[in-house]
Amino acid sequence: EIVLTQSPGTLSLSPGESATLSCRASQSVSSNYLAWYQQRPGQAPRLLIYGASNRATGIPARFSGSGSGTDFTLTISRLEPEDFAVYYCQQSGTSLTFGPGTKVDIK
Amino acid sequence: QVQLQESGPGLLKPSETLSLNCTVSGDSISSDYWNWIRQPAGKGLEWIGRIYPSGSTNYNPSLKGRVTMSVDTSKNQFSLNLRSVTAADTAVYYCARDEGGFWPRMDHWGQGILVTVSS
Numbered sequence: 379e380i381v382l383t384q385s386p387g388t389l390s391l392s393p394g395e396s397a398t399l400s401c402r403a404s405q406s407v408s409s410n411y412l413a414w415y416q417q418r419p420g421q422a423p424r425l426l427i428y429g430a431s432n433r434a435t436g437i438p439a440r441f442s443g444s445g446s447g448t449d450f451t452l453t454i455s456r457l458e459p460e461d462f463a464v465y466y467c468q469q470s471g472t473s474l475t476f477g478p479g480t481k482v483d484i485k
Numbered sequence: 486q487v488q489l490q491e492s493g494p495g496l497l498k499p500s501e502t503l504s505l506n507c508t509v510s511g512d513s514i515s516s517d518y519w520n521w522i523r524q525p526a527g528k529g530l531e532w533i534g535r536i537y538p539s540g541s542t543n544y545n546p547s548l549k550g551r552v553t554m555s556v557d558t559s560k561n562q563f564s565l566n567l568r569s570v571t572a573a574d575t576a577v578y579y580c581a582r583d584e585g586g587f588w589p590r591m592d593h594w595g596q597g598i599l600v601t602v603s604s
Contacts, residue, residue, distance in 0.1 A: 379546065413590045415530075422579055422597050423522075423530065428590035435592075466530055470589045473543065474520075476530040 380404055380469055382477035390485040397454040399480045401467035406447045411471035414443055414452045417479075418463045426465075427452060457482070487511040489580050489595035497602045503567040507580030507595055514538075514556055518583040519563045520591060521554065523576040531576075535583065536563055570602045 381404040389397055401412075409430035415423040425434040427443035430450055440455045454461055462484050467477040493505035507519070521533040534544035536554040544552045553566040567574060577599050581591040 410588050415591075417530075422594040423591075424594070425590055425592045428592075429588040432588065434590070468530075468532075468591075470583075473545070474532040474535070476532065478529045 380407060380472050380475055382467055382469060382475055384465075384467060384477040384480045386480060387478075388481045388483060390483055391457055392485045393457050393459055395457055397452075397457060397461075397482055399452040399454075399465055399482075401445070401450040401452070401477050403448045403450075403469060405472075407450075407469045407471045409446050411469050412443075412445070412450050413468045413470070415466045415468065416461075416463050417466065418460075423466065454482070459484075487582060487593045489582065489593055491578060491580050491595045491598040493598060493600070495599055495601060497570055497600065498604055499571050499602060500569055501602075503565070503570050503574065503578075503600055503602075505565045505578055505580075505598065505600070506562050507564070508560065508562040509582070510561070512582065512593075514558055514561045514563060518585045518589070519554075519556070520581045520583055521565045522579045522581060522591075523574075524579070524597075525573075525576045533565065533567075533578075572602050574600070575602045576600060 383402045385400045412430040414427040417423045431443045464479045464481045466479045488510045520535045551568045556563045577597040579597045580595045582593040
């Protein structure tokens with residue numbers, strides 16, 4: 379099983395700041411099998427990024443993804459109030475696993 | 486517009502079988518891949534399994550042996566059965582579509598249904 383580790387566990391930032399979230403895999407993941415999701419309280423997860431760097435339909439340009447192999451990053455530039463949420467990375471190259479999540483909360 | 490809606494009992498007793506349906510609108514159940522994911526209160530997401538248009542399935546190894554998924558094309562819905570539930574199976578259960586292909590991703594999710602296992 380591929381284990382995904384996300385860091386930090388919690389990121390405390392102010393609106394307008396940028397956020398950098400890390401996702402590390404226990405073994406190499408092909409980039410096309412790496413996705414990121416956002417989950418706001420009481421809501422279902424929402425697809426943000428697929429194929430490591432492709433924004434899903436309707437996702438603002440302030441969200442970007444990068445990385446390859448075992449290290450992937452989600453960057454949110456200029457945080458908006460609605461961006462304070464939990465973010466999960468997910469791989470589907472070998473079976474399917476989610477990371478434990480990074481909570482972005484308001485400082 | 487693709488929409489998914491979970492349905493089923495919200496309360497079960499230990500040792501019973503959890504049975505949930507996911508009804509799909511705006512897309513054919515005969516295409517794409519269909520997933521179940523769950524989330525215990527205050528915790529992260531756990532993938533349960535996936536069913537393909539062919540009817541073949543992949544399950545999370547940690548649940549294998551207790552999980553069965555199936556598709557009903559006449560109702561455009563797919564189902565989850567989880568046997569011998571315990572309190573550890575208490576969670577919000579989501580269904581989700583994955584378009585598959587070169588860039589697999591779960592791009593549409595149901596709103597989730599809370600299932601509680603309690604005596």
